[in-house]
Amino acid sequence: MRRAISRDTIDATIVYMEGHLQEKITRDQLASLAxxxxxxxxxxxxxxxxxxxxxxxxxxxxxxxxxxLQRSPIKIKEVARRVGIDDPYYFSRMFKRLTGAPPSDRKVKQAIGQTR
Structure with a gap:
């Protein structure tokens, strides 16, 4: 019989993700935590x-x-590293896929500044 998995169990892994963005985190690690x-x-x-x-x-x-990107003039390579992605080209592709614009796009930076 399977035990019921609570939302709290998943939330705990999300909190872990948020606190460890700069690290490489595997599904196996998260599953183990849960x-x-x-x-x-x-x-x-x-x-x-x-x-x-x-x-x-x-x-x-x-x-x-x-x-x-909004708060500092650091290079994209450094931004990628700070969010746990070693390859700046991969980071740029993922960023564009999720936001619709590359991280170097000034419009992205300006739009961010206008929404806060």
Whole structure:
């Protein structure tokens, strides 16, 4: 018989993600924190959030990157590193896929400034 997985279990892994954005985090690590197999963790995570753990983590990383781009003139390579992505080209592709614009786009930076 399977034990019921609470929303709190998934929320605890989300809090972990938020606190460790700059680190490489695997699904296996998150599943272990939740006390689940990786496959079961992914299913439960998607049930509660609507996204896979990977998609959710990338969303958190892009949100943090947007904050960094707005608040400081650091290079994209450094922004990528600070959100846990070593490859700035991969970071730029993911950023554009999730926001619709590359991180170097001044309109993105201006739009961010206007919404806060």
């Amino acid at each position: 006390g689940l197999t990786p496959e079961h963790y992914s299913r439960v995570f998607k049930k509660y959030t609507g996204r896979s753990p990977f998609e959710y983590m990338m969303g958190l990383r892009v949100e943090r990157a947007l904050e960094l």
